[in-house]
Amino acid sequence: MASWSSTSPAVSDCPQCGSVCIGSLVLPCGHLTCRKCLRDHHGSQLTCHTCQHRLPLPKDQGSAEFTSLVQQLGTDPVMVQLVNQRLRGQGRQACLVCDNRDATTLCHDCKEQYCDSCGKAHKKLGMSRDHVLQTLPQ
Numbered sequence: 492m493a494s495w496s497s498t499s500p501a502v503s504d505c506p507q508c509g510s511v512c513i514g515s516l517v518l519p520c521g522h523l524t525c526r527k528c529l530r531d532h533h534g535s536q537l538t539c540h541t542c543q544h545r546l547p548l549p550k551d552q553g554s555a556e557f558t559s560l561v562q563q564l565g566t567d568p569v570m571v572q573l574v575n576q577r578l579r580g581q582g583r584q585a586c587l588v589c590d591n592r593d594a595t596t597l598c599h600d601c602k603e604q605y606c607d608s609c610g611k612a613h614k615k616l617g618m619s620r621d622h623v624l625q626t627l628p629q
Contacts, residue, residue, distance in 0.1 A: 503573045506540050511577060513585055513592075515570035516561065520544035523567055526589075533557065584627075588612075599623040 505512040505525040514526035522541040529537060534550040549556040575585055584594040586606035594604030598613060600622040605613055613619050 503570070503577045507537070512570055512574055513578075514589065515567045515574065516564040517567050518544065518546055518564065523570060526561070529561065529564075595627055596624045597627055599625060 503512055504510065505515070505528060506522060507524045507528040508531075510525065510527065512523060512525045515523045516526060516529060518524055518537075518539050520539050520542050522539050522544075524537060524539070529548065530552055533548050533552040535548060537546045537548055538544070539546070549560065551557060571585075578584055578593070584604045586592045586594045586609050587603045588605060588609040592606035592608075595607050596605045596610035597603075598605065598610070598619070601613075601619065604627065605624075610624055613622065614624060
């Protein structure tokens, strides 16, 4: 009898591009995409591979409009956990903040992991300025 695994590539892969669905976003149709797919299609539209729903995307991925769209779409917490489980099995961890990059830094005070840019931002915040960050082994 075949067993289901929460780290199965069929479960934690992006339905759009087939890579690990880091930073999963819920499309208006209810299906998922990864942040990389959203960034790769900026300035045009993203077509859901499951139901063919079309989502027009802003031209500039650095714009407030693009940031607002990402926030409106929101993430799927179940997929985030499945992806993190899969990455941990590979000796990797996704950044707590942005979910679309591998974590490279551990904050000893918060016990959370961040990518380089989020770790630097964490050190600039008043409440976490004195936190001790450690580079994670590669």
